[in-house]
Amino acid sequence: MFEITQLNEKELLMQVAEGNEFAFRRLFAAYHQRLGVHIFRITQSTELAEEVVQDVFLKIWMSRETLANVDNFKAYLFVISKNHALNCMRKVVKEQLLLKKLEASNVVPFKTDSNEADQYYNLIDEAINQLPPQQQKVYLMSRHKRLKYHEIADQMEISRETVKKYLQIATTSIKDYVHEHMEAITLVMALINFFYFF
Template sequence: MTLLNEKELLLEVARGSEHAFSTLFTAYSGRLGNHIYRITESIELAEEVVQDVFLKIWLNREALIGIDSFKSYLYVLSKNHALNCLRKVAKERIQQKALEVNAIDLVSEDNTDKNSYYELLDKAIDHLPPQQQKVYLLSRHKRLKYDEIAAQMGLSRETVKKYLQGATHSITSFVQSCGNISAVLAILWTFLENF
């Protein structure tokens, strides 16, 4: 893409042309995804960053008029977003480790607690809607990733993620209603393992 063509394309996007935006996305998304993957070492995070950055560009498209080098602008914007995402992931992992330690301590206090935890968890899982239950079991028992579950069940990755979040929320609510805090912590710990 020549500089002149790029300028014209940016002007069209700034005016709200979805076709021009689609062309811009197609021209840059693949290379940008590879660049972000080198920073994050995660395909899923790279895809998320690319989508978020292009959404931000679309929402603030009027600012494109003053951009001299879109490629530089895009790469700086995406690098900053990727670093913010990595910070968030690191923070979540630290919280996960702390939760894991607390959950293990609480659940492993004695064998009776473990048995009651598993019985309570089984009851909570039995109360889930069929699709959520299947997604939860594939994720937690078979240790399948979102993409593998999506392929096996014929769902989108986002639907799998929503089902799993819904299942975890329902299970946690069920266990909380039974008043078992150690089981709640253990459930949250297992949920956070996938992030």
């Protein structure tokens, strides 16, 4: 575990805010174990504690620019992780109740392999939401409604070439967004695996 003085911590937070991955690794190394133990005391679940630590550090990395305004990182970290842990516990309780209802009605829920798949699809949704309105409309009409170029062109009163261009730009933007953010998820996952705290 790395120890960080208050002065060094402020400098480290500034570096992370600027996108420095090495500084982020140091921050993670300094706090992940204490955070994991803290969350385990709340959840009494190793698996849930790991998930919360992963989610919290991912959230910190994704919104790293805000770290420049944090004066007490430990307090900040423990507050957001406690809130996230409580939300996760509520979610687990809801899922358990739903499973009991499904079992009682002999319905077998469809199981996916995944947290990773969920993260991937969430990123696609986020990427679509960030597209300019016209591109977003063309993309959704093409991919979700399965309309052909000429049908989209007629409905939007634009040319087929414009539809094609919008679709190409939108697809590239979505791929880039997902790729960039999946790298952040992979970074946090790699840190979790490297600094396994239990």
